[in-house]
Amino acid sequence: MNIDSMPIVSSAKQIRLGIHKHLRLRKSQDIVEILGYATILFVTVTFLLDGGLAGVTDLATGLGSISRWTALVATDLLLIQMLLISRVPWLERLYGHDRTTVAHKKLGKPILYLVIAHFLASLIQYAVQDNKNIIAEAITLITSSNDLLLSFIALAAMIVVVVTSIKIARARISYEAWYLVHLISYVAVIAAVPHEFSTGQDIAGKPLQSAFWIALYVFVAGNLLWFRFATPIILMFKHGFKVIAVKRESTDTASIYVGGRGMSNLSAQSGQFYLVRVMTPSQWWRPHPFSLSATPNSEYVRFTIGDRGDDTGAMLKLKPGTKIMLEGPYGVFTEERRTKEKVTLIAAGIGVPPIRALAESMVANPGDITIVYRTRDNNDAALLLELDKIAKVRGHELKVLDGPRATPNSWLPAGHGNIPDYQRLRLIAPQIAQSDVFICGPTPWTHGVVKSLLQLGVPENQIHAEEFAW
């Protein structure tokens, strides 16, 4: 296919609209959250039924109870945390990749605190019982059993992983170093397993609890291995993805066209993204999240990326034929989330690719869709010509706003008069309160837009934003 003849793949299918769709989503999310929560409740209840609290009579038994419960909850949360990054489709569809990743990140510290509490409580407990000092007791424990030695290693690994993942530390080390260190988390999870099943008072020798934990481990490991590792590899071999062309879009952006066998079988939708790996010796292990910048067709998927001074710079110079691995598609920044007939698409800078793809494919009558594109300079804005063409062909409103921002806190360019952003937004897109709003741009800018929307009284369930900085 000649990439210069831009096809417009507007979907002819119907789309279900209305608030019920949103409610159904919330219901499904509640069910998933309750299930996750129920596992914590289950381990706590079995702990209590085993006399977890009733057996507390002195310091040692009290510490024993703390040690048991923190261990149970920490392990449960750890497995949930692993599931969150396993890219299991039902979680991705319900929450989107960004929210599962944020939840994964948020769980890191609490889990570490629980594990440390478990470690200290059990160590002090045994030290009290054996009348030893803590160091001597620790040495006894380590030397008495391989399982416990492994658990000490797991703890150390976990501390390293969490510490290197904290924002400040991440800023100091390179992504590569962080990534390699993060792989240790698998060591931490696996090394902790033996002592749970051999010495765990709430597991060892208890069939119901053993079954529960084995099932949980198998479930999480299965999802992780299948969806995170096997699926992308199978997809790569099945389709044999390759770069077929790279096209400059502006001074610092370019589109990468990726082709392969049976491209029409890919399930990607406009607004979604893939984790893209360039399969060269130096790059293959580093995935980059790139949004589709055109509705997928039978010949290629297209990503438009900006040069952010890292690997992306090198990607702009990719040679046709370079092998590519695609993981995904991920993301819920799609028409699936649409509840209204009217739609406002708002993009800034390199946030434009998914907006461009949505503008191409969303079901609409002329006038239903308004596109707001915030650029630094109209003469050097990626995909602006394409958006213009789509808007003309499909009857969308296209409003391009360029220039430096009005005030340091404004997400809009300087304009006439000194009126707040939200009032200007109403002038730019009059039907905004009755529409679904899809926003894509840098995080602070996105927050500015969302604030204006809330000021305009747009209900939260009509606001769709996916944040790329995770």
Place this chain on the structure above:
Amino acid sequence: MRTSTKVAVSLFTLGTLAVSYKLGNPATTNGLTASGVTTTAPTTSNTVSLGGTPSALPTTSPTPSTAPKKSTKKKTPAKKKPTASGSGASTGTGSGTTGGTTTPPVTTGVAGTKTGSLFHENVWGGYVQVSVTKDASGTITAVNLVQANATGGRNSAFSILQQAAVQAQGSNFGNVSRATYTTQVFKQALDSALAKF
């Protein structure tokens, strides 16, 4: 979660936790001090053949004060005494094994003292070897420690376990909580001794 779901879940949680805390009271804990170790009514073994065999009671030294015919259903506190001192008297069981030498011709005989193998508990590093004494009716009258050690202050579990074994007439009794591994390895040691009868 939606607010309504949150409220429902919170209420359910509070209820469940309260109920399980209540149920979790001593009823199910057979802690080191709890006495409720009678999990199953001991089956008085009626398979024992008593046919006037020369009751091979070799050197039943470690089964002193307990009456040989004991209604096995009762937990008589008297039992605790000999077993508690069992580890001290364990030297007597050495002859228990050799006592077997008198029995070979009469294989139907069940009375006597047998010593099982030594079992190690690999998690914490404890170990147990026990000898079991039965009277002519096949009733376990004493379980003594030949050698035993448990870490982490769990040595006190042994007397409870010995008592439990006599009451249950075998290894079918509940865990001594906080001494799960001690219990497990004790049961193995007990079974290995019983297997020699």
